[in-house]
Amino acid sequence: MALLNDSVRTEVQKRLKELVNPVKIVNFTQKVECQFCAETRRLMEEIADLSAKLSFEVYDFVADKDLARKYRIDKIPATVIVGDKDYGVRFFGIPSGYEFGSVIESIVMVSKRESGLGAATKKKLATLAKPLHLEVFVTPT
Amino acid sequence: MESDKVTADMVEAMEFPHLSQRYGVMGVPKTVANGKGVAEGALPEEYLLANIFALIEKEAGS
Numbered sequence: 001m002a003l004l005n006d007s008v009r010t011e012v013q014k015r016l017k018e019l020v021n022p023v024k025i026v027n028f029t030q031k032v033e034c035q036f037c038a039e040t041r042r043l044m045e046e047i048a049d050l051s052a053k054l055s056f057e058v059y060d061f062v063a064d065k066d067l068a069r070k071y072r073i074d075k076i077p078a079t080v081i082v083g084d085k086d087y088g089v090r091f092f093g094i095p096s097g098y099e100f101g102s103v104i105e106s107i108v109m110v111s112k113r114e115s116g117l118g119a120a121t122k123k124k125l126a127t128l129a130k131p132l133h134l135e136v137f138v139t140p141t
Numbered sequence: 142m143e144s145d146k147v148t149a150d151m152v153e154a155m156e157f158p159h160l161s162q163r164y165g166v167m168g169v170p171k172t173v174a175n176g177k178g179v180a181e182g183a184l185p186e187e188y189l190l191a192n193i194f195a196l197i198e199k200e201a202g203s
Binding site: 072089090093102114133138 | 142166201
């Protein structure tokens with residue numbers, strides 16, 4: 001059974017019409033999938049099906065450990081939103097509720113290469129000399 | 142996206158309780174930068190940015 005119902009699917013499809021450049025959804029799970037791993041993978045598969053500009057790849061956290069390291073994945077379920085390069089956008093855990101919208105927004109941003117941040121913020125971020133790792137903790141609502 | 146230096150993770154607090162505990166997540170969204178808490182709740186962009194850069198400057202100074 002599909003995770004997304006018809007009305008959500010239609011809504012997301014409408015939003016994804018804005019996509020400009022192709023986006024790859026890279027998902028890490030494991031052979032024996034944890035509950036949220038399986039659901040996250042299925043959710044991402046269903047999203048990827050909603051636009052021709054989206055592709056989907058699934059990897060095993062253990063068997064594909066070199067790739068996991070490349071994407072700096074240290075826990076699963078993990079999903080990386082990749083454009084022409086890795087823009088550092090990751091989702092750990094199942095993005096349900098409000099965060100489902102965040103995933104769609106991230107896909108649109110990466111596709112358009114537009115973060116939507118203010119001019120002053122962009123300027124400041126461009127000055128970063130060292131790596132900055134941001135983690136935003138959320139709960140499913 | 143605005144800098145190759147930035148990695149931005151969304152972490153589902155319930156699924157990774159050890160991390161939530163380490164960072165003392167009491168309310169969401171909680172933002173952690175380089176392992177240090179910089180915001181609890183949704184802050185306006187400029188405040189969040191100011192907190193993050195305050196931390197970076199502190200790191201550079203220590």
